Amino acid sequence: MAFTAADVKNLREMTGVGMLDCKKALAETDGDMDKAVELLREKGLAAAQKKAGRIAAEGMAYAEVFSDGAALVEVNAETDFVAKNAQFIEFVKDVCYVVGKWGPVDMDTLMTLPYRKTGMTVQQALQDKIMVIGENIKIRRFVRYDSGVSVAYNHMNGRIGVLLNMEVSAGLEENEKVQELGKDLAMQIAAMNPAYLDKSDVSQDTLDKEKEIQLAMMANDPKMAAKPEKVKEGIVMGKLGKYYEENCLMQQAFVKENKVSVEKHVAAVAKEVGGEIKIKGFYRFERGEGLEKKEENFAEEIAKQLGKA
Secondary structure, three states, X not given: OOOOHHHHHHHHHHHOOOHHHHHHHHHHOOOOHHHHHHHHHHHHHHHHHHHOOOOOOEEEEEEEEOOOOEEXXXXXXXXXXXXXXXXXXXXXXXXXXXXXXXXXXXXXXXXXXXXXXXXXXXXXXXXXHHHHHOOOOEEEEEEXXXXXXXXXXXXXXXXXXXXXXXXXXXXXXXXXXXXXXHHHHHHHHHHHOOOEOOHHXXXXXXXXXXXXXXXXXXXXXXXXXXXXXXXXXXXHHHHHHHHHHHHEHHHOEOOOOOOOEHHXXXXXXXXXXXXXXXXXXXXXEEOOOOOOOOOOOHHHHHHHHOOOO
């Protein structure tokens, strides 16, 4: 079966694959459009497997609140260029929607769920995106809240995504002041990166380690080493208070009014709106955190492609 330039164009529009690959697929399938699409998808799976070992440390963290639940995801790509690609961004947002709607318990379950706006699963959609975009793409992690009042905040085009969850009195879910509080705290989490929600969440092991560090520092300081043990203990307790203020959201200074703590600001807003507000938890994803990034030598890469290295 013969095929025309228009067929090649239509296949490209259907799959997003390059013109040359579309032409080859039609040639291999004698112009059968359905078989050509299937062939390209099969090749996409093979290409995805080849790309799977490549480091994907760029990408996007994204949070959104939906009617079925609130979600935060991180999806990685190999380059910053692809991370800004409209198709990649749409894919990240669609994965976030799937998480928010269906609440998968783990990554394997997520991959089997129906992808937004198509008949594919998330796994199939991922393979398609790898085929079209030409880079390794990985859904790295996700979280979800399915109750309470959630607030999403996205910073610097996907560099940081934050999802905050609150429990509020009935009737205050849509309150403007409550929503403003949630947005302010989500922005604070993005900027200050607290390790804990509240000082009560800090483990005894962590506190013991911090005490050990502070005592060791004093032992190495001639002025401090001579002080009585009781004085040293008092200083250590003061240092622990500072540790809470730096690492625990509720004990941090509220960024928009640093004379009060977040804890006191939440209480003030609750009093103003005439109800109760409790910050239940938060998640903060920063794209690529903890991942090794590939060092590119573009001159060497070009030389390899030209057969000179």
